Amino acid sequence: MEPLWAEVRTSAVRVLRSDNQSLRNNPDIERFQTASQRLAEALVTLDADIRQRAGPDLRWLGQAQRALPVGTVALMLLLGAFVYRRILLPFDASMKDLARSEGALRVARDELERRVEERTAELSAANAELERQEQALRRSNEELERRVEERTAELREAQQRSLELARQAGMTEIASNVLHNVGNMLNNLNTASAMLAERLRALRVDPLLKAAEMLEAQKADLAGFFSNDERGRRLPEYFGKLGQNLAAERTELLSLVGALEGHVAHIRAVVDFQQSYATVTNLDESVDLAAVLEDALRMAVPSSGRSGVIIDRGLSPLPRALCDKHKVLQIVLNLLGNAKWALGERGGEDKRLGVRLARPAEDRVRIQIIDNGVGIDAALLTRIFQHGFTTRRGGHGFGLHASALVARAMGGTLVAESEGPGRGATFTLEFPFRPAEA
Known part of the structure; x- marks a missing residue:
């Protein structure tokens, strides 16, 4: 009996301390009800046993039996009060809180939907604006590409015109040198013919x-x-x-x-030299570069002894190369003409003109024109290759610019070096070397 009572008391304490406010599917209440039912059954059994074994105590048992329903009713009332106070009231408050929470949740959901709709509208507007910007950017890119293509075509045309002008300038340079040399020879011829006529008259x-x-x-x-x-x-x-x-x-x-x-x-x-180089061609051919430099010297400086210019040749023996000899001759003639002018402006004696031919690498060839003339200011070493810039009196400022363009068209470079005014200058032409045997 005492264990059953202890179990009922324990179950009641658990029900009072439990946080579960539900009346259904609550294990603590079920255990309490089970323990109470077992206690009631034990009491009935105890009553029957007492009636059989202890007659004298029937009166006391009858009183106990009459008191038992009262206790049970009191216990049920106590249990009902407990259930009402600890379960029903919190459950009702929970339901009210749940209703309030559902209302707040509904309001929050409506607010969220409104914000989602606003954000969706904003994103749609932003996407539409982005598409407009992309279309505008696409049109701008197309316009830019069109302008770039037009500019590229103009640059190609300008470069082609520059190369043609460079070719014409080179041919003009060759023709000028030829006419100059022929003029000198004609002067000598005129002098000799005058002497012959005078001797014949005498x-x-x-x-x-x-x-x-x-x-x-x-x-x-x-x-x-x-x-x-x-x-x-x-x-x-x-x-x-x-x-x-x-x-x-x-x-x-x-x-x-x-x-x-x-x-x-x-x-x-001289005329044969001019005729051999007068053919306009852009084809590479097998060329003896040393012979081309000798031809250039004969055309540009035919009377070095009378002009007081000492020619210093440094022509390394090289295999025949594949290149456009007209372009090489055009550049060299221009550089030799500038060197002659620099030596003439210098005056005095000990005028030296150096011509160098070397192969600094297996795939490169170098031609240098060196003079001890008037020199070049350091600030002008890059400007002298600009179109229209010249330091020569009566110069047109096209020769070095055209030579630089031709050198670039050959895949090479043309650079100038000078230690300053009065200290001479060195022009270096480098371009790819391709052996003709290959």
Whole structure:
């Protein structure tokens, strides 16, 4: 009996302390009800047992039996009060809180839906604006690409025009050098022809004509004329001296004629040089670069001895190369012309012009034109390659610019070096070396 009562009390305490406010499916209440039912059954059994074994105590048991329903009712009332106070009231408060929470949740959900709709509208507007911007950007890109294509085409056309102008400038440079050289030779030829005409006019043919007239007059008696006439006896000596004079005159005239032939041959050689380089071509061919430099020297500096310029050649023997010899000649002629001008402006003596040909690497060739002329200011070393810029009096400012363009078209470079005014200059042309044997 005591364990059952202890179990009922324990179950009641658990129900009072439990946080579970539900009347259904509550294990604590179920255990309490089970323990109470078992306690009631035990009491009934105890009552029957007492009735059988203890007659004298029936009165006391009857009183206990009459008190038992009262206790049970009191216990049920106590349990009902407990359930009402600890379960029903909190459950009702929970339901009210749940209703309030559902209302707040509904309001929050409505607010969230409103915000979602607003955000969706904002995103839709932003997407529409983004699409408009993308379309505008696409149109701008298309316009930019069109302008870039047009600008690229203009640059290509301008570069092609520059190359054509460079080619024409190179041909003009060659023609100018040829005309200059031919003019010098024509001056020498004119001088030689004038000397020849003067010597021919100075020939002593009049005494010979008089002697012939004398012999013609005495042809009837030439033997008597040579024997008895003093003039006849002196004619053989006169003819001997006249023959010697005519032989000397003939030698001098032949030397003048030889000089004329030399000048004409020199003019012919210069014209042949010009004709060999006059063909406009953009094709690479097998070229002896040392021979091209020699041709350039003969065309640009034909009379270095008379001009006082000392030519210093440093031409390393190289295999024949594949390149456009016209472009190489055009650049070298321009550089030689500038070097001649720098040496002429320098004045004085010890004018030196160096020409170097080397192969600094297996795939590169280097040509250098070196002079000890007036030099170049350091601030002008890059500007001299700009179109229209020149330091020469009467210069057009196109030669070095065109040469730089041609060098770039060959895949090479053209640079200038100078230690300053009065200290000469060095121009270096480098471009790819491709052996003709390959």
